[in-house]
Amino acid sequence: MIKRMEQYMPLPEEDRRLLNELTSDRQRHYAAREDIIREGEHSPDIHIVLSGLACRYKLLENGNRQIMAFLVPGDPCDAEIFILKHMDHSIATLAPSLVASISGSKMKDMLLNRPGIALAFWWSTLQDEGILRERIIDEGRRDAYSRIAYMIYEVLIRMRAVGIIDDQKFEFPITQTDLADATGLTPVHVNRMLQRMRDEGLISTEGKVWTVLDPAGLRNAARFDASYLHLDRAADDPESEAGKRLKGLI
């Protein structure tokens, strides 16, 4: 979580301690495929994914599910909830996950008294917005192959940015149906595209462990340009933690 926030700028020791304290306070384990918060609800708490994998999604009239974003460890789920009356989408785990709750009032205090943390949260919201805009391009203008490559590459980058993985091998415990829900394709077609990506030596999968064999090739297939993630403060500095973690990827 702290690593996530420090992708924007380093936090003073004081802030780090505070964040640590708040997120240690109340934690809960969720199984895979459990809702953390549902559309229309209003929770007094905000949630932060600490480990595992979650997603923002919406169910459509016809029963289809659209996944709008993946949430990797460190991502706040619903920091907006004390501005808005209700959630306009749901959040669920995809894999078993550890999630921290912070009470809305403590959160408010922190945002008011800790400008550094407030800025980091704001940055996080803006990054989310950038990710969403990029998704629109992805869906509107790229073909199925690029779209899937793009999703995989983005998760790879974001996981590396928070230091969950060190190389190109990562736990990505989602089904092809989940990927289809995220890309707006059918599971059948996702399957075919993944096969092609394996044939072309871009990725390999053994169960839930995915390996990106050819990062440059994948980035290329995805037409990936990381500038929308606004990781530049951290990543442009090759001395920084995040800079090291992202070397060669963006």
Add this chain to the structure above:
Amino acid sequence: MIKRMEQYMPLPEEDRRLLNELTSDRQRHYAAREDIIREGEHSPDIHIVLSGLACRYKLLENGNRQIMAFLVPGDPCDAEIFILKHMDHSIATLAPSLVASISGSKMKDMLLNRPGIALAFWWSTLQDEGILRERIIDEGRRDAYSRIAYMIYEVLIRMRAVGIIDDQKFEFPITQTDLADATGLTPVHVNRMLQRMRDEGLISTEGKVWTVLDPAGLRNAARFDASYLHLDRAADDPESEAGKRLKGLI
């Protein structure tokens, strides 16, 4: 602009005056198809559309343009710019428009000293995010006909919410190519779908003036559910300004 912000909650007279002052200070007319701010730039000012119509867009390698959002009067263009180093997309007018500039430092002062305005801006960002998420569903899961209906209906609602129009007739000075860039379709197909919508009595167009003849039918075709716009505070109250303006539409 004030009407836009008050969709979240009414502002005290003091705040309204301040907003008025700041947006009156420096204004500039843009012609149609002019860039207000370009991808990669960093401007010391933030911009707000006061009249006309603008859009967020991105140019792709292949020359395609993807429009990611329409900006109607009252919408801030780049309130985030003093958090982020650079814009990850461009903003351009579609029609001749009046745009206000507010200096970043004045903006910062205002956000720090006027919690009401700060909240309203935050709400505005979150609404933007909701709009983006809805677009992802739109592009990922709905067919061309619904997608176009959806775009038209959203613009109708948002224009009514800020009180630019009173009935279902509005100036929507965009070309079919623009609409294609926004929906991720080809101009040819947009044309065919618009014809179908005219045939079915949903809309009519005379030059730049569009009329929604059958709002309920259009909303239906669009599968439109306005909850993501978070207009509930204002719109749920039938006595309020915005409530009156949106009556029967959402």
Add this chain to the structure above:
DNA sequence: CGATTCATTGACCGGGATCAAGAACCGTGG
């Protein structure tokens, strides 16, 4: 070790893209 979920394969179909050409609508200058 059945049962259920997940991955894979094949045959077929259709929505929307693509290409191309003509019509209607500009703003502009003579």
Add this chain to the structure above:
DNA sequence: CCACGGTTCTTGATCCCGGTCAATGAATCG
């Protein structure tokens, strides 16, 4: 007022990416 060149809008013919349907393996799990 009309002639013009350039957008924008329309229409038709054709093609292909990705959806749909359905059946079969392969994993995973009580």
